[in-house]
Amino acid sequence: METLDLIVNIAASTLRLATPLILAAMAGLLSLQVGQVNIGLEGMMLAGSFAVVAFGFWLGSTWMGVLAAILVGVALAALFAFVVTRLKANLIVSGLALNLLASGGTAYLLEILFNTSGTFSPTALQSLPNLSLPVLSDLPLVGRLLFNHSPLVYVSWLAIPLTALFLYRTIPGIHIQAIGQNEEAARSVGIPVRRRQYLALMIGGALCGLAGAHLAVGDLALFREDMTAGRGFIALAAVYFAAGRPRLSALACLLFGLFEALQFRLQLASSIPPQFFQMLPYVMVVITLAVISARKEWRKGWS
Amino acid sequence: MPYLELRGIRKTYPGGVLANDDITLSVEQGEIHGLVGENGAGKSTLMKILYGMEQPDHGEILLAGRSLKIANPHAAIQLGIGMVHQHFQLVPNLTVAENIALGAEPRKGLFADQAAMHSRVRALSERFGLQVDPAARVSDLSVGLQQRVEILKMLYRDARLLILDEPSAVLTPQEVESLFSVLRRLVAEGCTAIFITHKLYEIMSICERATVLRRGRVVGSVRTAESSPAEISRLMVGHDVASPQRTPPNANPRDRLVVRALTTGSAHRSTPLDFTIRSGEILGVAGVEGNGQSELIEALLGVRTGVTGDIVLDGTSLSRLNARRRREKGLALIPEDRNREGLSRPMQVWENLASATYYRSARASVLDLGGLQGAARDLIRRFDIRVSSEKSAVSTLSGGNAQKVVIARELAESPAVLIAAQPTRGLDVGAAQFVHEQLLNLRREGVGILLISADLDELLALSDRLIVMFEGRILATFQRDAATRQALGLAMAGRLESEDAP
Numbered sequence: 001m002e003t004l005d006l007i008v009n010i011a012a013s014t015l016r017l018a019t020p021l022i023l024a025a026m027a028g029l030l031s032l033q034v035g036q037v038n039i040g041l042e043g044m045m046l047a048g049s050f051a052v053v054a055f056g057f058w059l060g061s062t063w064m065g066v067l068a069a070i071l072v073g074v075a076l077a078a079l080f081a082f083v084v085t086r087l088k089a090n091l092i093v094s095g096l097a098l099n100l101l102a103s104g105g106t107a108y109l110l111e112i113l114f115n116t117s118g119t120f121s122p123t124a125l126q127s128l129p130n131l132s133l134p135v136l137s138d139l140p141l142v143g144r145l146l147f148n149h150s151p152l153v154y155v156s157w158l159a160i161p162l163t164a165l166f167l168y169r170t171i172p173g174i175h176i177q178a179i180g181q182n183e184e185a186a187r188s189v190g191i192p193v194r195r196r197q198y199l200a201l202m203i204g205g206a207l208c209g210l211a212g213a214h215l216a217v218g219d220l221a222l223f224r225e226d227m228t229a230g231r232g233f234i235a236l237a238a239v240y241f242a243a244g245r246p247r248l249s250a251l252a253c254l255l256f257g258l259f260e261a262l263q264f265r266l267q268l269a270s271s272i273p274p275q276f277f278q279m280l281p282y283v284m285v286v287i288t289l290a291v292i293s294a295r296k297e298w299r300k301g302w303s
Numbered sequence: 304m305p306y307l308e309l310r311g312i313r314k315t316y317p318g319g320v321l322a323n324d325d326i327t328l329s330v331e332q333g334e335i336h337g338l339v340g341e342n343g344a345g346k347s348t349l350m351k352i353l354y355g356m357e358q359p360d361h362g363e364i365l366l367a368g369r370s371l372k373i374a375n376p377h378a379a380i381q382l383g384i385g386m387v388h389q390h391f392q393l394v395p396n397l398t399v400a401e402n403i404a405l406g407a408e409p410r411k412g413l414f415a416d417q418a419a420m421h422s423r424v425r426a427l428s429e430r431f432g433l434q435v436d437p438a439a440r441v442s443d444l445s446v447g448l449q450q451r452v453e454i455l456k457m458l459y460r461d462a463r464l465l466i467l468d469e470p471s472a473v474l475t476p477q478e479v480e481s482l483f484s485v486l487r488r489l490v491a492e493g494c495t496a497i498f499i500t501h502k503l504y505e506i507m508s509i510c511e512r513a514t515v516l517r518r519g520r521v522v523g524s525v526r527t528a529e530s531s532p533a534e535i536s537r538l539m540v541g542h543d544v545a546s547p548q549r550t551p552p553n554a555n556p557r558d559r560l561v562v563r564a565l566t567t568g569s570a571h572r573s574t575p576l577d578f579t580i581r582s583g584e585i586l587g588v589a590g591v592e593g594n595g596q597s598e599l600i601e602a603l604l605g606v607r608t609g610v611t612g613d614i615v616l617d618g619t620s621l622s623r624l625n626a627r628r629r630r631e632k633g634l635a636l637i638p639e640d641r642n643r644e645g646l647s648r649p650m651q652v653w654e655n656l657a658s659a660t661y662y663r664s665a666r667a668s669v670l671d672l673g674g675l676q677g678a679a680r681d682l683i684r685r686f687d688i689r690v691s692s693e694k695s696a697v698s699t700l701s702g703g704n705a706q707k708v709v710i711a712r713e714l715a716e717s718p719a720v721l722i723a724a725q726p727t728r729g730l731d732v733g734a735a736q737f738v739h740e741q742l743l744n745l746r747r748e749g750v751g752i753l754l755i756s757a758d759l760d761e762l763l764a765l766s767d768r769l770i771v772m773f774e775g776r777i778l779a780t781f782q783r784d785a786a787t788r789q790a791l792g793l794a795m796a797g798r799l800e801s802e803d804a805p
Contacts, residue, residue, distance in 0.1 A: 171408050171415045178394040178405055185392035189406030189456075190377040 048212025077205025
């Protein structure tokens, strides 16, 4: 029974830890599909984390903070869209700038607004209360595993089919695919290319804002400098691993979430320095991607 | 009253290139009108003007008697003008129906109405005899079917005037036939078409009238029934065109390149390739592009991994040698895409000419630049490359002169075997003639030549023997006399009609 308990616990924390990855991955795949890959996912998440804490604190409502996080994400995405579509700036440099802006900007604002550095954890700020779905959460094991989570966990689950539906079934979604694969073709039939690019990137901004909010107030209620810790890049790795497909991207995020959950367990159960285990999820990402792409090459080259 | 009239169209590009000079032409309702001319004659510019992609400096466009300004392609579509580009404007991961309806999708609430999309596409397919599965993914379709999707895309937007820019360039002869019957059907349904090409027999068989452009001007307008290919070609080029003179084949040939059980590790089921090229022989390779030709070239040159089998040049096995060593043994290559694989365009002419052998001029790792530049000047003279100095960037050269740089570099070392891939692609008639003469000279000198070309006329004119590649294997081998357009076309489509021993 104890083993089963452990498994359920690890699975539940996998779902929790995968949440920001899934939300950011949906954002990343929209940017990939529209042909303007945004490596600034990380920065938009971090800004979201800051916004949810700051506005949640000021407005006295964590949910208002979540709304602010979404808006900040959208605003940064719009800035990115402007820079890469209108000013035709390089994608990598622009995304990198977005990350640096968010990292430095949040640390700076932390200093001047809250007169603190490192971590900001106002006691007045509540984390989002767990949402236990009635009846379902009372089911043995499954209830604890699936139906007793912070609300944004459910949002991340909804985001997967909604992203797929948007991309594959709606007219703007089809246009986004067309622009990413053959921009000239899209232009030649009169699709408003730039408007669709803004749309895809700004939806992504909202999703990253949510991802950041979950990191900050999903379980705890605090902001820490650079608390995203590379999750934006892991989400992007998941998107590439899945070649831009929503369900497969989410699956990859779950895998990375699992590595992270295991890492926490191992840290607790061992005397090896925790830094070693903290490194593991990232190492696993690199190994997974290397194996996948090696397999792909192998199939292509020697079948 | 003609359906479409262009009057006095003139277009000068920034930089002073006069692309269209006082062009006047008229197209009747229900006509298939040929627009012919060499590369750079101004056909594309003229059609871009008609499709709203460029604005003329002077002149007038009249459609059904009304004078028009066509600001952009969207406006052209609204006016019922549709264009099938040479490079398809398709989205590979979307379905046929999604591609056809793209930008004008039927709507159902928030979503694209897939059912309506499919039924409209099906209706158009039936009406115009263009069979295609609306649910298929475009990336899974053959080039011929992709072109069908492009045509349907125009019809979906109610195009009445169809511009087809070199539509046959990528098709097998059978696909060209089927395209022609589609065009006839479209015209019977009330459409009008402008057919751009430089292939004379196509104009003769599909067009009633043709307008010939040369250097941006109209040099003639002919009724095909009252004209001849020779007349049209004279108009296009400005002088008579001599067909290449072949000498009789080598009486005592020896094997120059022997290829045995070669697998290229391509995506196709790897069937081993076997063939031999003898001295003074041109072995032609026919086939729709993407059937293993590129892989074969890479395997022969030694720039591909996963290759098995044996390649023997004049008795020496090349299989274990890298590309540089293979070149030193006498292998030379005119690559398929000279701008990507054959030349470094930003670099200077002499640097490109030296790029295969520069290392030999090095003393203690320092290159003898003066010597290399002198050698380049010799080659420029010998191959008549029109360039102001050996220090000009290759990017400033015309297609024909750029190809001469490639040829000069490859022939400078007197190769034993030359692989010539699409050697005249994109060249005008004069430059193509130069290339053909060079190949025939090499043949006379006993060089073995592998000629890979998408141009059947070129293959039929030059080759001593022909092989047809299909899905990575050699499907058929033809002696020169047995090779006909018809038989080659069938083999290119994967069907065997007549076949003789390799």
